[in-house]
Amino acid sequence: MKTTELRAKDVAGIEAEIKALQKAHFSLRMQKATQQLSNTSTLRTTRRAIARAKTILAQKQAAH
Structure with a gap:
């Protein structure tokens, strides 16, 4: 996800995105x-x- 897309989301949306990324990383x-992973990058x-x-x-939390 691009930074512009992340900046457009609210705090809850960003937290949900982080959780999804962490699941994918796991x-x-x-x-x-x-x-089983062929592309380690x-x-x-x-x-x-x-x-x-x-x-x-x-940054968003510091702004509030």
Whole structure:
């Protein structure tokens, strides 16, 4: 998800997005552990998307 899309969401929407990304990241980690993950770069992109969402969430909460 792009940063502009995240910034357009409210706090609850961003928190839901973070939760969904964390579930996806967990699933990818399990696939990697069982040798089923072919494209390991998705772990990196998912981890960075979580960090991006958390940063925007912190910025929104600090603004209030």
